Amino acid sequence: MRLPLLRDSLRIFIRQPGFAAVVVLTLALGIGANTAVFSLVYGILLRPFPYREADRLVRIQSVDITKGVVRQ
DSSP, rough: OHHHHHHHHHHHHHHHHHHHHHHHHHHHHHHHHHHHHHHIIIIIIOOOOTTTTTGGOOOOOOEEETTTEEOO
């Protein structure tokens, strides 16, 4: 069932190498962009902190309202 479709697709790619190049380039750019975005999201949002018991980390900050000063 799929063999004739595959044969026709291959025939079109052989007859029109420019079209085949555009198809391959489009797929390569899409896969590359997807990989880059996923790597960025993983590195920034999904990767756990490199500390033991990272869920126990806290941030202490004081604000002086009269002077508008933030101390960390």
